Amino acid sequence: MEIEILEEDENPMLHRTDLRVEIQHEDATPERLSVRDSVAAMLNKDADEVVVRKLNTQFGMRKTVGEIRVYEDQKYAQEIEQTHMLERNKIGQEEEA
Numbered sequence: 001m002e003i004e005i006l007e008e009d010e011n012p013m014l015h016r017t018d019l020r021v022e023i024q025h026e027d028a029t030p031e032r033l034s035v036r037d038s039v040a041a042m043l044n045k046d047a048d049e050v051v052v053r054k055l056n057t058q059f060g061m062r063k064t065v066g067e068i069r070v071y072e073d074q075k076y077a078q079e080i081e082q083t084h085m086l087e088r089n090k091i092g093q094e095e096e097a
Contacts, residue, residue, distance in 0.1 A: 001025045003038055006065075015076040016069050023064040029057040030064065036089055039068055048074040048091050051081055 007020040021039070023030060032052045040047040053067040071077040078092050086092060 001030055001034070001038060003035070003042060014080055015072040016080075019068040019070060021066050021068060023055075023066060025062055025064065029055060032088060033090065035066060035068075039070070043070060045070060046074065049077060051077055051085055051089050051091065053085065 002024040004022045004024075005019055006022055007018075009018045011018055019039070023035065032055065035055065036050045036052050037047050039045075039052075040050045043050075049071045051069045051071070053069060055064050055066045057064040069077075069081075071080075074091065078086060081091070
């Protein structure tokens with residue numbers, strides 16, 4: 001899986017960077033958590049600071065376009081993101097368990 005950043009917009013009011021990425025993959029659409037971990041490693045961030053909002057693959061293509069938000073700190077992600085997005089990205093669930 002290869003990830004290329006297409007657009008990068010700073011959003012200082014919300015303490016985050018909004019990314020639009022293109023993912024080249026061999027098999028099926030990559031899982032949300034594997035994309036999150038790969039982007040976090042690529043940007044030297046903690047995985048709990050990265051939220052994958054959307055992954056869109058056209059039928060039959062080996063290319064996925066995704067919308068990702070990278071926060072300065074996990075607490076900003078928990079304050080700003082909707083509950084279902086936090087659950088999908090498994091942010092803050094280790095503390096509750």
